[in-house]
Amino acid sequence: MSNKITTLLFDLDGTLVDTNELIFSSFQHTLDLYYPGQYTREDILPFFGPSLTSTFYGINGEKAEEMIEVYQAHNKAHHDELVTIFPTVLETIKQLKESGYKLGVVTTKRTEVAKMGLELTKLTPYFDVFIAFEDVEKTKPDPEALFKAIEMLDSRPEEAIMVGDNFHDILAGKYAGMKTAGVSWTIKGVDYLKSYEPDYILETMSDLLDIVEGKR
Structure with a gap:
């Protein structure tokens, strides 16, 4: 199961x-x-x-x-x-948070500018954990940041999914023993992302709602 x-x-x-x-x-x-x-x-x-x-x-x-x-x-x-926010992101994150899911950001970006992006797009209140470049010794695709986030969230890798637009997001998720989801709006093209075999490809962020409910 x-x-x-x-x-x-x-x-x-x-x-x-x-x-x-x-x-x-x-x-x-x-x-x-x-x-x-x-x-x-x-x-x-x-x-x-x-x-x-x-x-x-x-x-x-x-x-x-x-x-x-x-x-x-x-x-x-x-x-x-x-900087802008991608379609359905804010609504989806808000709904996930209200439904009781644990949410974290894991970025290779440096803290100051990364937090500027979250503030600008009004996403800050919805995330329980934020891991940036300065918080780890090894960045993605090494799974260190993902393990750190999971520990802070008092969760387990097998209960988690890593969502990203780049190969290092997918590989980090796989190395950590998590499910992975690639986003079709990646600037490098969805075929590039599919080559790393994520468990899911999201056409829009709201696709996550069906995935977490087991409908996909």
Whole structure:
């Protein structure tokens, strides 16, 4: 008999909140300063998902911290004008919370800007746990953050589902022994996400309501 889902963990960027243009803009601004004209939007796409630390150290280890600061300054300055919430997210999260499910955010983003996104989209009150880049030694796809969230929620992996838009969300969920759900609105394309074999693909966030009730 399968375990009933009691706990839902969510990635933030690209899953709950639409930060795609903000991320593109922040990377483009930063990379154009250091490598003028060398990076296109297509080149930037693989940087969606991993932490800024892993991305910028991969580009230039000596300048990585400096580049992160430039990225973050641009990101904060343009945050509220470029960030929106995906359709049905707020209503679904609210309904899950009111139904007694345990909810957490697990992001590779740094705390300050991640919390700005939750505040802007009015999602903050619905989450019991928030795990960001600074809270772990190893970011997704390592399952450390997911295990930490589960422990804080007094839950178990077999009762949880990890929802995300990127491969590292799906792999982290699998490594943690959880169910996984990929979102069809991932900027990398749903076929990319399907290749990592999540248990579910969400056409819209409200699909989760049927999943947790065992209708899917």
